[in-house]
Amino acid sequence: xxxxxxxxxxxxxxxxxxxxxxxxxxxxxxxxxxxxxxxxxxxxxxxxxxxxxxxxxxxxxxxxxxxxxxxxxxxxxxxxxxxxxxxxxxxxxxxxxxxxxxxxxxxxxxxxxxxx
Numbered sequence: 001x002x003x004x005x006x007x008x009x010x011x012x013x014x015x016x017x018x019x020x021x022x023x024x025x026x027x028x029x030x031x032x033x034x035x036x037x038x039x040x041x042x043x044x045x046x047x048x049x050x051x052x053x054x055x056x057x058x059x060x061x062x063x064x065x066x067x068x069x070x071x072x073x074x075x076x077x078x079x080x081x082x083x084x085x086x087x088x089x090x091x092x093x094x095x096x097x098x099x100x101x102x103x104x105x106x107x108x109x110x111x112x113x114x115x116x
Contacts, residue, residue, distance in 0.1 A: 009078075009082075011078075014071060014074065014075075017067070017071065018068070018071050021064050021067050021068055021071075024060050024064055025060075025064060027056075027060070028057055028060045028061065028064070031053050031056060031057050032057065033045050033046060034046045034049065034050050034053045035049055035050070035053055035054050035057055036049035036050070036051065036054050037049050043114075076088070079091070
């Protein structure tokens with residue numbers, strides 16, 4: 001069994017870092033329900049809240065999105081170098097723009113029902 005060129009060129013530790021940042025995001029969004037009530041954005045929250053949870057949310061929030069942008073830029077640079085700018089833009093349009101435009105009306109309607 002041979003390893004394909006695209007798999008051998010992967011930077012696995014950065015893939016793992018991105019996965020860890022995603023898992024921290026799952027924790028962060030779940031923990032928001034247990035934050036201090038004055039800081040929580042959830043409709044249903046724990047009335048007592050927790051300063052420890054607040055501190056963990058704050059620590060994760062400091063770096064997580066910046067890390068995502070940094071990794072996205074690095075991986076975008078690799079993709080542009082490998083395939084060129086045209087295929088890169090087509091890839092981003094099909095993987096990001098098309099689903100966003102397709103599902104935006106559904107998301108907008110759901111948010112209008114929940115928050116209005």
